[in-house]
Structures are given as structure tokens and as C-alpha cells.
Amino acid sequence: MNMLALVTGASSGIGRAFTRRLAGDGHDVIAVARRAERLEEVAAGFPGGRVRPFAADLATGEGVDAVARMCAAEPLDLLVNNAGVAHYMPLAELPEAKAREVVGVKVAAPTMLARAAVPGMVTRGGGTIVNVAGMLAFGGPDPAAQMGRAVYTGALAHLVAMSQTLAAELAGTGVRVQALCPGVVATEFHERQGMDLGGTPRMSAEDVVTACLRGLELGEVVCAPGVEDERLLRAVFDADLAAFGAQSPRLATRYVSRPGGPVPGRAGNGS
Numbered sequence: 001m002n003m004l005a006l007v008t009g010a011s012s013g014i015g016r017a018f019t020r021r022l023a024g025d026g027h028d029v030i031a032v033a034r035r036a037e038r039l040e041e042v043a044a045g046f047p048g049g050r051v052r053p054f055a056a057d058l059a060t061g062e063g064v065d066a067v068a069r070m071c072a073a074e075p076l077d078l079l080v081n082n083a084g085v086a087h088y089m090p091l092a093e094l095p096e097a098k099a100r101e102v103v104g105v106k107v108a109a110p111t112m113l114a115r116a117a118v119p120g121m122v123t124r125g126g127g128t129i130v131n132v133a134g135m136l137a138f139g140g141p142d143p144a145a146q147m148g149r150a151v152y153t154g155a156l157a158h159l160v161a162m163s164q165t166l167a168a169e170l171a172g173t174g175v176r177v178q179a180l181c182p183g184v185v186a187t188e189f190h191e192r193q194g195m196d197l198g199g200t201p202r203m204s205a206e207d208v209v210t211a212c213l214r215g216l217e218l219g220e221v222v223c224a225p226g227v228e229d230e231r232l233l234r235a236v237f238d239a240d241l242a243a244f245g246a247q248s249p250r251l252a253t254r255y256v257s258r259p260g261g262p263v264p265g266r267a268g269n270g271s
């Protein structure tokens with residue numbers, strides 16, 4: 001069956017691979033990114049206007065609004081919230097504009113586009129939203145892996161939590177939601193911020209797309225293309241639920257104040 005998809009970040013990497021895979025399979029794709037000439041190049045590879053370029057800057061309110069209007073107006077079967085930027089840098093050194101850009105593209109845009117697309121999908125009784133997050137969403141306790149990534153990993157964690165919650169909220173409507181969590185992928189992502197990962201083993205963008213589509217068939221809400229043992233992911237979510245379910249309105253014993261205990265705002269020795 002012919003589908004209509006909207007893919008953000010379609011001018012390179014994972015988004016371009018999604019666009020090519022979907023259009024190659026005969027589906028219609030609205031391809032969104034800033035670099036219009038790149039989108040035209042992708043579109044030129046397919047006949048009959050199957051790929052429709054739409055230039056927009058998702059770091060801006062106007063850009064998000066324009067794409068959101070399209071998500072609401074078009075009978076989308078699939079929304080791929082893929083556009084992304086990272087700006088790895090210690091938070092104290094991260095310029096305000098770059099922090100806003102990461103939050104805009106990776107948090108505000110996918111949230112608002114999903115919000116715009118969901119009502120139509122529910123009315124039509126079906127649809128799919130894929131939010132491209134990443135394995136760094138799970139790397140919080142590893143300071144070495146996360147150095148300089150506070151805003152970016154926070155954004156990925158937002159996408160995972162939003163996808164899980166939205167998937168539950170939409171259960172029974174025919175609308176599926178997936179957080180796609182690749183590890184390191186061979187795209188322009190790192191070189192655009194001056195990093196050379198040429199020597200690092202990386203997954204191909206095409207394999208990430210394959211995992212996403214197969215993960216949807218498997219009913220995965222969190223798809224981790226490079227994690228062989230799926231039980232590891234289930235263990236993460238089981239642990240989340242165990243901690244969540246163990247809370248109580250009573251102050252946990254370790255927080256009960258003691259005479260001579262630590263003064264708020266001062267680093268203690270943890271004893």
C-alpha cells in the first residue's frame with residue numbers, strides 16, 4: 001500500500017536514508033531540511049514528484065510552525081522526527097544560541113510535529129511516529145561517554161520518555177510510536193562539528209533504517225539497532241518501573257535530617 005511520510009533532516013545521513021528507502025519502496029515522502037539544494041538532489045533520484053522537498057529551519061518557531069501545519073494538513077502515515085544537531089561542549093562553555101538550537105531541533109520540533117500529526121492519525125485510525133533519539137539517552141551514569149553532552153543527552157532522554165508515554169497513550173488507536181536509538185552512525189553528524197570518527201567502527205544509516213522498520217513490525221517502542229541482546233533494554237525499563245513503583249509519600253530514611261548533618265549548598269563527605 002502506498003504511504004505518505006514526512007521525514008525531517010532528509011538532506012543527509014539517516015534522514016536521507018529513510019527518504020531513499022521509503023521512496024524506493026514506492027511511498028511518497030515530504031523531505032524537510034534547511035539545505036534545499038540537497039533535498040532537490042534526493043528528489044531528483046525518484047520519478048513523478050514522489051519526494052517533495054520542503055525547506056525549513058526547525059531551530060526556529062516559524063520553521064517548526066510551517067512543518068507542523070503540514071503535519072496537520074497532510075494525511076501522513078509516517079512522521080520521522082530525525083533532524084538533529086549536537087554541539088558537544090561543556091555546558092558552561094556552550095553558547096546560548098547553540099543550546100537553544102539543540103533544544104529547538106531535538107526537543108521542541110519533534111514534540112510539536114508529533115502533536116500536530118497525532119490527531120489526524122487517530123482520526124484515520126492509523127499512523128506511525130518515529131523519534132530518532134540515540135543510545136546516549138541511556139549513558140547518563142557514564143561520565144566519560146557523556147562529557148560535553150548534557151543538553152544533547154537530555155534531549156535524547158526526552159525523546160525516549162515522550163515516545164514511551166505517547167505509545168501508551170495511543171494504545172488501541174492504531175497509531176504506533178517508536179524511539180529509534182542508534183549508537184554511532186556513519187553520517188555527517190560528527191564531522192559537521194569538527195570531529196573525525198573515520199577510525200571508529202560505525203553503523204550505516206541504511207542499517208539504522210532497516211532496524212527501525214523491522215522494529216516497528218516487532219512492536220518495539222524503543223528500537224536499539226546495535227544492541228544484540230534485547231533483554232538488556234527490557235531490564236532497563238523494568239528497573240525504571242521498579243524504582244518508580246517503589247516510591248512512597250514518606251521521606252526515605254537516608255534523607256531524614258540528623259543533628260550536625262550536612263549544611264545545604266555545601267559539599268559534604270557523603271557520610
Ligand SMILES: NC(=O)c1ccc[n+]([C@@H]2O[C@H](COP(=O)([O-])OP(=O)(O)OC[C@H]3O[C@@H](n4cnc5c(N)ncnc54)[C@H](OP(=O)(O)O)[C@@H]3O)[C@@H](O)[C@H]2O)c1
Pocket residue numbers: 008009010011012013014015032033034035036038056057058059060082083084085105132133134135181182183184185186187188189190192
Ligand atoms: N550519527 C550518529 O552517530 C547518531 C547517533 C545517534 C543518533 N543520531 C541522531 O540521528 C539524527 C540524524 O543525524 P545524522 O547522523 O543523520 O546526521 P547528519 O548527517 O548531520 O544529518 C542531520 C540532518 O538534520 C538536519 N538538520 C539539522 N539542523 C536542522 C535544522 N535547524 N532544521 C532542519 N533540519 C536540520 C540536517 O539538514 P540541514 O543541515 O540541511 O538542515 C540533516 O539533514 C539526529 O537527530 C541525531 O541526533 C545520530
